[in-house]
Amino acid sequence: MGDPGVTSTDRQATARRTDDDSARERVLRAADRLFYDRGVQAVGMDELRAASGISLKRIYRLFASKEAIVEEVLRHRHELWEAGISAAVSAAAEPRERLLAVYDFLARWFDDDGFRGCFFINSFGELSGTAPRVTELVRAHKAGFQETVARLVAEAGGPPELAPQLAILAEGAQTTAAIAGTSEAAGQARAAAETLIDVALRPARNRAA
Amino acid sequence: MGDPGVTSTDRQATARRTDDDSARERVLRAADRLFYDRGVQAVGMDELRAASGISLKRIYRLFASKEAIVEEVLRHRHELWEAGISAAVSAAAEPRERLLAVYDFLARWFDDDGFRGCFFINSFGELSGTAPRVTELVRAHKAGFQETVARLVAEAGGPPELAPQLAILAEGAQTTAAIAGTSEAAGQARAAAETLIDVALRPARNRAA
DNA sequence: TTGCGCGGAGAACGTTCGTTCTCTATGGTA
């Protein structure tokens, strides 16, 4: 090529790097689906190899261990979640609607085919007793959501106590929808959130007992 | 003894039955603690044998399989839960306080040493992908709780929509407390429940936007 | 064309799992 500094071995290294990137992505995509659908421990590495089309040798050159793959999947899901929430919130202009957009986002998610609850909650139940790093990632993910809600509440001029209440509604909707196998919990949580928001944003005289 | 109809083999059978009962109980108690603390799949049958003091041979005469033990533990936890909720609710007289007693019950539970979330939610996350009977038991347990709340709401004269909202708050508090490792979610859920109850029981003019 | 290094497929390894079986001892019954 035109660049005299780029040697043949450089070009090889670059090609390998992009190959590795796409292989990583294929492994992570397959792991995400398998782990989410059936649980981490129920999926063997050989099944992950078959689903991803990447040989075991290569998988273990790309990742240190199965647990490292689990952690990477959690990180990826975290980014997807943050992006999804952010997009849903951005679509609304009024502060109150921006808060409620969280529950509309949940409703669309619950209606997905193959929805099986929150992967973080599921992983916590399965692995928190034996995998401290997983526990840490789950905790960080949920703490991040609490912060997001707290920021939205502050922007709406609501009191700080409102934020954890709205977050708890979202968490409860996720487990309720997953276990019941229906999506109605999203609307129920949304209705409760409306009430809580309206009461919190109303003058104090209406809040007293 | 005095009863001429009681033969020697009858007496043997009776003795065996009570021995079996206490052995079953020991296995179930050990299984409950181990499965809850570390997850079902992380605990081997040999560890259950060591913790219960019952030989593997006897365990497998008392239970058909490891999964049968898991199901029995879930059934036992379900009874404990119903009894606990029932006792907490009974301690209050006013309909509103009876509803809020649910969250006080949660608060005491969250403060227990070794609290690690709801065993049903955890088991769902770990096993629902592979064990349909477990999924069924978890679903039945949560449906029972929804019914309990619905009954309390009806007794308080609240509208039917209030019940799932309060149930979702309880579910969310459980996962939030488990993952965060703190018990404050119980109080936050209780505060939200107070607001929702008060609004629902107040004349309609205050509920409109 | 001849080496050479990296690739993939999948066999193999050592563990560990859930479950069953063997062996020995023991306690009650005739």
Add this chain to the structure above:
DNA sequence: TACCATAGAGAACGAACGTTCTCCGCGCAA
């Protein structure tokens, strides 16, 4: 005392796990 059913301890089993290794073939440099 002799017998028999049952108990417990734990070895053994086949399967499956996560991880590593062996083998073979392809593609590039000279």
